[in-house]
Amino acid sequence: MKSDQPQFSIVGDVSVDLVLGTLDGWPKIGTERLLPRSELRAGGSAANSALAARHLGLSPHLIGAIGDDDLAQWLLLQLAGIRIELQTCSSDTTMSVGLMHPDGERTFFTSCGHLQHLSPDFVLKHLPPAPHGSVALFTSPFLLSGLREGFGELLAQASARGYQVALDTGWPPEGWTSQVQREVAGWLAHCDHLLVNELEAMSIAETQELELAVQRVAALLKPGAHLIVKLGAAGALGHVDGRSTRYATEAAAEIFDTVGAGDSFNTGYLAARLNGAGLDDALAAGCRTAGAILPRFPRKSIAAGELSHCLQPHS
Template sequence: MSAPVAPGGGLLVVGDVVTDVVARHTEPLAPDTDTAARIALRPGGAGANVACWAASRGAAVRLLARVGADSADWHRAELRSAGVEPVLRIDPELPTAMVIALVDAAAERTLVTDSGASLRLGPADWAEELLDGAGHVHLSGYLFFSAPGRELAAVVAGSARARGLPVSVDPASAGFIRQLGVARFLDAVAGTDLLLPNAAEAALLSGRSEPALAAAELSARCGGEVVVTLGAGGALAAARGRLAARVPAVAAGAVDTTGAGDAFTGGLLAARLSGADLPSALAAGCRTGAAAVAVVGGRPR
C-alpha cells in the first residue's frame, strides 16, 4: 500500500463537469404554484469542484472529464480561469451534465441530476500521459455509477498504482450508491488509499451510524485511510481500523452548502501534496469547506 498522498507532484482528477442551476428559496417549496427564488447558473461537478478548490490552495491540477458540445467552451474557460488544466472529451450526442440545486433558507441543498455526457466517460477517454507529473490521483465517486465509468476507474487506478501513485475516491452520493448496491460499490473501490465519504455515505457503506466507528470499519475493510466529513461537526479520520485524527469545523456564514464536501477534499489533497500531516490536512479541508459555504455554487470565487 502506497502512502495516502505522496508529497510533491500535481493532482490528477478524473470525474465530472456539470452545469449547476442554483435556486435559493427562503420559503418552503409550494406545490402547484410559484416559489420565489434567486437563481444563478454556475459551473460545477464534483470532480471539477475538487480540482478548482485544490488549485485555489496552490496545487497543480489536471482534470479529465466528458462534456457536451453545448457548453464545452464555457466550461473549459472556467476551469482555466480557476487554474486547472482541463482535458475535456466532447460527447457528439449528449449535452453536458446538469444539476438543479434547490437551496433552502438554512443553506441546505437538494439536488436533481441529469448526468448527461458524464455517464459516457470511459476507457476510450484515457491516456497514460495524463499521469505525467502527478503525485496523486483522485476519482470522483460518480464514475462508479455507470459501467464505462467503473471500467475507467479500474484502468486509472491500475495505471496509478503501477507508477506508485496513491488513489483517493469520494463516494459522492448515498442515493446512487443504494441504486448500485453497497457491496458492488465497495468491491469497485477496494484497495483505495484514501476514501472520503460524508457521514451519511459512511453509515451506508459500513452499516454503522456513529461516524468514528463507521470510519474505523471502512478503513479496516478497504485497507487505506478513511476521512469522514461531519458538516458543522468538522471531520475525522481512521486508519487500520482505528480513529487516527479528529478536527473541529471552522465557523462560517453559510449561504449555500453546494460543493462543500468537494471543497474539503480539494483543500485536504492540496495540503497533503504540500507535505502536511493528516491532522493538518483535515484542518485545511475544514477551512476550505468553510470558504465554500460562503459563496453561491460549488467553486471558489
C-alpha cells in the same frame, strides 16, 4: 512545473450547476416562484475540486468529459487556468439545478447528459505515470456509467502508475443496495485516501454508529490507507492504522450555498498531503478550505490563488 514534482490529478464529473435559493416550502405544481439569489457556474464534484485547487493557487490536472453543445463551450471558459483533458461526447451537457432551503439542505435535479459517456481509455490516455507522491482523486463513479463497470481496475491502473488513489464515492442513485456495497468494497481495496461523509460511511458499513462504521470501512481499505469522514459543520474525522483523530471547526456564520462543501474539503486535505502535511494538519487544511469557499457567493468571484493561506499550518 518540473516533471519530478508530485502531480494532483482529478478524474470525474464535470457539468454545469444552476444554484437557486432560498426556497421555503415546495410550490404547488403549475405555479411560479421568484428566488432572490442565483448563480450559473461550473459544477460536478471533479470540477468543484479543481476550482478549489485553482483558488488555492495550485495547478490541478482535470480529466473528465463535456457535451457537444453551446453550454459545453461556456463551461470551458469557466475552467480557465486549469489544465484540462475533457472528452467531447455526442450529447447535451449534463446540468444540475440546486435549490437551497432555509435549513441548509439542498434539492438537486440533474439531467443525464454527457457524464455517462466518459471512457476508461480516455482517462488512462491522459493519466501518465507520475512522480512519487502524486495523487489522483476520483469522484462520483456512480454518475459515470462508462467508467463504473471497470472502475476497480481503473483505480488499480492509477495505483500502478505511481499515484496515491483518493476516492469520493458520492451517493448511488439506486441507494446502498447489497450489490452496491459489494461493488464499493472492491473499489476500496485500491484506495490510499477514502473521503466520504458521515452518512456514506455508515451506509457502506450498514450501521448507524459512526465509530463502528469507521472500523468496518477501514478494514476494507489497503494497509496504511487513510479513511476521512467529513462531518459537515462539526469538522472531520481521520482514521489510519487503527487510530482516529478529529478536527473540530468553530461555529460558522449562516451559509446560503453549501454546494461543493465536501469537494472543497477534499482539495484542501489532499493539497496538504501533497505538501507533506500529517493527518491532523491535513484535516485542518480541508476544513479551512471549505470554510473559506462556502461563504462566498457568487463563487466565480474568488480569484486564483486568493485562498492560498488555507494550506498554511495554524499554530
